[in-house]
Amino acid sequence: MTSEKGLAEILRKVGYSEKAVDYYMKKLNVGVIEGVEAVDSYGGPCGDSMRIYLKVEDGVIKDAKFEAQGSAGTFASGSSVTEMIKGKTLREAGKITEYVVLEDIGELPAQWHLGPRLVIDALRKSIKRSQYDKSWSTVRERYVKR
Secondary structure, eight states, X not given: OOHHHHHHHHHHHTTOOHHXXXXXXXXXXXXXXTTOSEEEEEEOTTSOEEEEEEEEXXXXXXXXXXXXXXXXXXXXXXXXXXXXXXXXXXXXXXXXXXXXXXXXXXXXXXXXTXXXXXXXXXXHHHHHHHTSOOSOSSHHHHHSOO
């Protein structure tokens, strides 16, 4: 048994669904989108963290990627959400909940159910970041009255 097959088998045995294992093993949409303004991160109470990159054109998400540090559930949740939101408007993407993520990826071990919450929090922060007024180039310009 190869180490990759062995890891997948262990994940199944501890309670990850086949789809969650597949997302984790393939690491779908893990990476960075250079030059985007819609990027923000969120750290969970468990120590896992996620940063989501959104390429937005005319209010529609054209591409999405993420970076994460954490469990297989966190990576599976990131892959699920980034696949879900491509082609959606920012408003539609903002309505996705952790329950929708869990429904998509299937079963996770009870102790790893924070992954879907983490990815939703990171997504909402990235969406909010994309909607900031971009007429200023520095933080000082943003807060100094004109």
